[in-house]
Amino acid sequence: MKDALDFDDVSDNIADPCYLENCMCEDRSEEYEYLYTQLVPSDATLQRLPFIVRDFIVGTEDGKVAQIDYMHNQCNFFFSKADAPVTAIETHAEKPYLIIGYANGAISLYNYITRDLIIERTLEMETDKTQEDANAITYIKYSPESLHLACGRENGEIYFLDTVVLTAKTMPYQITKAKVLKLAFSLDNIYFAYYDENSTVVLMRYCTKVARWVFFGKIRSHYKPINDILFSTYLPSRFFSIGEDRYIVEYDILGSNNGNLEILNRERIEQTAIPVCFIYNPPNGNAKSEYFFVSDNQFKYKLIHDVTYMCQSVRLGPAYGCYKDSSVKKMDFIPQHDYRYLIFANDNHIGIQKFPVDGNPYKYVGIIGHPTRIADFRLCHDGKFLFTFGDNDPCVLMWSINVTSVEIMEKLGGVELEPYYCLIDGGMQGWLFKEMQDLFYYMQILHQGENTVLPRIVTDQIPVAELPDLMRACGFYPSEYEIENMIVDARYRDYAETKALNENVSFLDFVKMYINHRPAHGIHMDTLKDRFETFCLAGEGATSRSIHAESFVTTICERGEMFTASKAYTCLATLMHAIDDNEDEVNRNFTFLPEEITFENFLEEILGMDMERQPTDDENPIYLEEEDEVC
Known part of the structure; x- marks a missing residue:
């Protein structure tokens, strides 16, 4: 050659x-x-x-x-190595950047458009070898406009990093020693807050003179674990937290000093449900938003005013099909579409829901996000992509958001009551819907008077005050607290558009309110038994399994919500078919009650439930699903 x-x-x-x-x-x-x-x-x-x-x-x-x-004998990696599970993610407010935190203390910055690794850092390692998980990054947060970047760790340390280079600006702060669960910045970048695993809330303030964050105060304001914290979306900044104790707490930012974070307001916003997460409702035009959008563990969304803490509306969230085992754990709005779409996630699914929420099951779509529990998600700055990661998973998934899918689903659902028939037992031709129509008309008769000689006026409206009795007639027995929420919901339903309160409710609104306010999956027998045992322990000389008749009546009238003896007599005598209209009200007694009330005779004799009887096909299909379930 x-x-x-x-x-x-x-x-x-x-x-x-x-x-x-x-x-x-x-x-x-x-x-x-x-x-x-x-x-x-x-x-x-x-x-x-x-x-x-x-x-x-x-x-x-x-x-x-x-x-x-x-040919060139080279190995080109598609993905950078992940030496540890992902424990935190965050997206930049203006650039296509994604920050990923790992269980080993490493932090990586990626360009998610080009899939390039820009830089990677490892925070200072814990010297105590007995704390193997102390190095884990638990939460990462950019401030508005990405002016600041904060990072929380398993051992309670807080790092403030350069927003791109990821170098630590100062030595880490360790105000508490428990795991940092969530970080938050105020809208003006002046205040920074977080809470840890021990339910301690910490507030810090940015000092412009020395260009560093200064400890402002801390407090343990909830007696049960905290579920979420939030700064207001308007100025001056306000700071809130919600917890498993069902309280929302507002902190006095201006009145706190000397390391003590003071409480400004503390209000209970739930009776039985537990608030899981909350964000601010989208603004109405140029007006600021004054309502919290809260998700609870009973598959409901609630609008709560941030000053009066009044619950203005209750709406059913994703609760059926693949969503029935877990309620919404995290949610966020897509601002690029005028806040008309809500991104939500439960334990395993992520989805898009069209706003405003009205209980329509055709206004949301979703997909399985991870084989294990979804730990967290983030939206990118332009609302086109969604990033998720799961528990003990070294991968971050990038999803493309297609809002057209939920628009198509809404059109397939139909109009007016068509989307809601699937949430009513038997549908449009079922027994329950026909019963609701008959009862709605009968309620008009009662309101006009049963023995009137005047012509009947049949309309599509009933007074708002008749709603509680109509709900009970349809099988939903709300508490006084739930009745108050229901009345407020009905009166303020169109207040944003008309600036006037509603005094009447149409049949269409009644059906929607029934679906939105009733328990999403009924009341399980185990739940009923637990509540009966709690009720027994509230009485004097009672055990967890039984209660004396006299103590039973006393507890009903004196504990919990207000309940008069006359009303208790009327309800119990009606249930046990022992009411006597001729008996003097002063001489009424409760001798018809069993001397010792147990859970079994409470069900059979007082509530009238025969759990061993097999119902026929013509009877209430709610009780045909399981013998141990009561709806």
């Missing part, structure tokens, strides 16, 4: 048509074969034969995926 022979030159000449036309066709296959033999790698045999394959992709056990370039 000639020394001047070069494989690249030969390849270029062969590709030239003029060269092929004018040259002499000389057989040089042996030379090319020799060239390939010298260029390609050899296998591991004694003969060292050429190893010729196409480019291929390999995956490793620790999650690495790479392309093998056969």
